[in-house]
Amino acid sequence: MASPPVITPTGTTGFNRSSWQDSVEGSTYQRQEFVPTIDEYSGKLLNLGNVRKYARATASTLAQGDDGDGLTPVNIAGTPVTVTPAGRFIQVEWSANEKAQIDFDLANGGGAEIEQGLAEAVDQAALANIVSGTNVMSQAGVDAAMWRQAVGRLMGNTNGAFAPGEGGEARMIRGIFSHTQYPNIMAIEEFTHADVRGDSENPQVKGIFTKGGGINVRFTTVVTQDGSGWHNAVYVKSAFVIAWNQRTTSFEEQTELLFRINVFNNFGSAVKHDSRFVALRTTASGL
Numbered sequence: 644m645a646s647p648p649v650i651t652p653t654g655t656t657g658f659n660r661s662s663w664q665d666s667v668e669g670s671t672y673q674r675q676e677f678v679p680t681i682d683e684y685s686g687k688l689l690n691l692g693n694v695r696k697y698a699r700a701t702a703s704t705l706a707q708g709d710d711g712d713g714l715t716p717v718n719i720a721g722t723p724v725t726v727t728p729a730g731r732f733i734q735v736e737w738s739a740n741e742k743a744q745i746d747f748d749l750a751n752g753g754g755a756e757i758e759q760g761l762a763e764a765v766d767q768a769a770l771a772n773i774v775s776g777t778n779v780m781s782q783a784g785v786d787a788a789m790w791r792q793a794v795g796r797l798m799g800n801t802n803g804a805f806a807p808g809e810g811g812e813a814r815m816i817r818g819i820f821s822h823t824q825y826p827n828i829m830a831i832e833e834f835t836h837a838d839v840r841g842d843s844e845n846p847q848v849k850g851i852f853t854k855g856g857g858i859n860v861r862f863t864t865v866v867t868q869d870g871s872g873w874h875n876a877v878y879v880k881s882a883f884v885i886a887w888n889q890r891t892t893s894f895e896e897q898t899e900l901l902f903r904i905n906v907f908n909n910f911g912s913a914v915k916h917d918s919r920f921v922a923l924r925t926t927a928s929g930l
Contacts (some may be wrong), residue, residue, distance in 0.1 A: 644883060647653075647890065648711040648841070651689070651726070652714070652774055660701070660844075661691040665746070665747070666747070667747060667752055667853070669755070669756060670759075671746045672741070672757075672759040672760055672763045673763065673766065673767075673863055674761045674762070674763075675762055675763075675766045676766065676772050676819065676862070676863045677751055677766050677769055677819050677859040677863065678765055678766050678769050678868070678885055678912075679863070680812075680817055680861070680880060681769065681880055681881065681882070681883040681884065681885055681912075682880055682881050682884045682885070682915060683884070683886070684884055684885065684886030685690055685889070686726075686853065686886070687888055688726060688728050688888045688910065688911055689728075689729060689888065689913075690728070690885035690889060691722045691725060691726070691728075692726035692728075692911060693724070693725055693726075693801040693882060693885045694724040694725075694726065694913075694915055695721075695723050696721035696722065696723060696724065696916075697719050698718060698719050698720060698721035698722075698916075699802070700717045700719050702703075702718065703715070705851070709737065711829065712862060723777065724884070724913055724914070724915050725882060725913070726886045726911040726912065726913045727769075727883075727913075728886070728888050728909050728910060728911040729907070729909070729910070729911065730907060730909045731761060731764055731765070731768070731907070731908055731909075731910075731928065732758040732761070732905055732906060732907040732908075733760050733906050734757075734760050734903055734904070734905045734906075735749075735757060735903070735904050736901060736902060736904075737749055738900065738901065738902070739900035739901070739904050741848060742838070742902055746865050749902075749904075750904050753892050753904055754895070754904050754906070757893075757904070757906045758891060758893055759802075760906075761891055761906045761907075761908060762891065763865060764908065765891075765908065766865055766896065767867075768827065768910075768912060769864040769883065769885055770819070770863070770865060770866055770867055770874070770913040771867045771874075772820075772872050772912055772913060772914050773866075773867060773874040773875070773876045773920070773922050774867055774869070774922075775914055775915055776798060776874075776876070776914065776917060776920055776922035777801060777916075778797075778918065778920065778921045779791055779919070779921075779922045779924060780792065780796075780812050780921060780923050780924070781871070781872065781923075781924035781925075781926065782813070782921070782925070782926070782928050783927040784790070784824060784829070784926075784927050784929050785820065785824050785827045785828055785829040785923060785925060785926065786827060786830075786927050787831045787832060787833075789818055789832075789923065790828075790831055790833070790855070791859050793843075793877045793921045793923055794807060794832045794858065794877060796921050797816060797877055797878075797879070797920070797921050799920055800918040800919070801879070801918060805879050805905075807856050807857035807858050808856070808857030808858075809857075812880060813879075813880055813881065813909050814879070815856045815858075815859055815876070815879065815880070816857075816859075816877065816879055817857075817859045817860070817877070817878055817879065817880070818858060818859070818860035818875070818877045819861055819862075819863060819866065819875060819876050819878070820841075820860060820861070820863075820866065820873075820875040820880075820923075821862070821863070821864070821866040821868070821875055822862045822863065822864050822887050822930075823873060823928035823930050824862075824875065824925055824926070824929055825875070825929065825930075826929035826930065827929045828860065830857075831855060832857040833855035833856040833858075834860075837895070844887070852914075854863055860866065871924050871926075872924040872925050872926035872927075873925045873926075874922055874924055875922070875924070875925060876920045876921065876922050876923060876924040877920065877921045877923065878919060878920035878921070879919045879920070880915075881915060881916055881918070881919055882914065882915060882916050882919035882920040883910040883912065883913070883914060883915055884912065884913055885910060885911070886910060886912070887908070887909070887910045888909040888910065889905070889907065889908055889909040889910075889911075890908055891904065891906055891908040892907055893905070893906045902929050
C-alpha cells in the first residue's frame with residue numbers, strides 16, 4: 644500500500660506564506676566630521692566668492708640717528724582666496740503603480756536616506772581640499788614621531804598663533820584622519836594616557852573622536868584617497884572655508900504619473916590659509 648503524501652514546505656508550496664517586516668532598513672552613511680569644524684563664509688557665495696586676507700607684517704629697526712622720515716612701509720594686503728560653487732544632488736523616482744502598490748511612504752523614507760547621502764558628499768568634497776596643501780608629511784602610517792612633528796610644524800607655520808590645549812573653537816588644533824589610521828593613532832601615548840592627553844577621562848573621550856595632548860581628533864571614512872595615499876590633516880578652523888548658496892533642500896515633485904524626490908545643495912569650499920594645516924599622507928592601512 645502506498646504511503647500517504649507528506650506535506651512539506653518544498654513539496655506543497657501552495658500552503659506556504661512569506662512575511663515581510665513592516666519597516667525598511669536604512670543604509671549607512673558617513674556623518675559629517677570635517678565641515679562642522681571649519682570656517683563658514685559670511686553671506687551668500689553667488690557665482691564666485693572672494694576671501695580677503697592680510698599679509699604678515701614684519702618689523703624693522705629704527706636707527707638711533709634716524710629722524711623717522713622716509714621709512715619703508717610694509718604691504719599688508721594679502722592675496723585673496725577664491726571659492727567656486729558647485730551644485731550636488733541625489734534623485735529617486737518611482738511610478739504611480741509603485742506608489743499605489745507599496746505599504747510604506749517611499750518619499751519620506753527615501754528622502755531621509757538621500758539626505759544622508761548628500762551630507763556625506765559635502766564632507767567628502769570639503770576634505771578634498773587637503774590634497775592641495777604644501778606642508779606635507781608622508782609615511783606608511785601615523786606614529787608618535789609623525790604626530791608630534793606635525794603638531795610642532797603647525798605651531799611653527801602659524802608663528803605661535805596656535806598651540807595645543809588652547810580653548811575655544813577658533814583656536815583649537817584639530818586632526819582629521821581616515822578610519823584606517825585608528826589603530827595607529829590609538830597606539831600613541833597622547834591618546835591613551837590621561838595625564839599626557841590632558842583630561843581626566845579614560846581611555847577615550849567619545850567614540851567618534853578622541854583627544855591627544857589637548858588636540859581634538861576625528862575619524863572619517865571619506866578622507867580623500869589617491870595614488871599618494873590617504874590625505875589626513877592636522878589643522879585649525881580657519882585653515883579652510885565652506886560657503887553656501889543653498890543648503891541641502893529636499894522636495895518632491897510629480898510629472899504626470901511619475902514621482903520624484905530630490906535633495907540638492909549648492910556650495911563651494913577652499914583652503915583659506917595653507918600655513919594653518921599640515922597634510923599627513925598615509926600609504927598603508929592599519930586595519
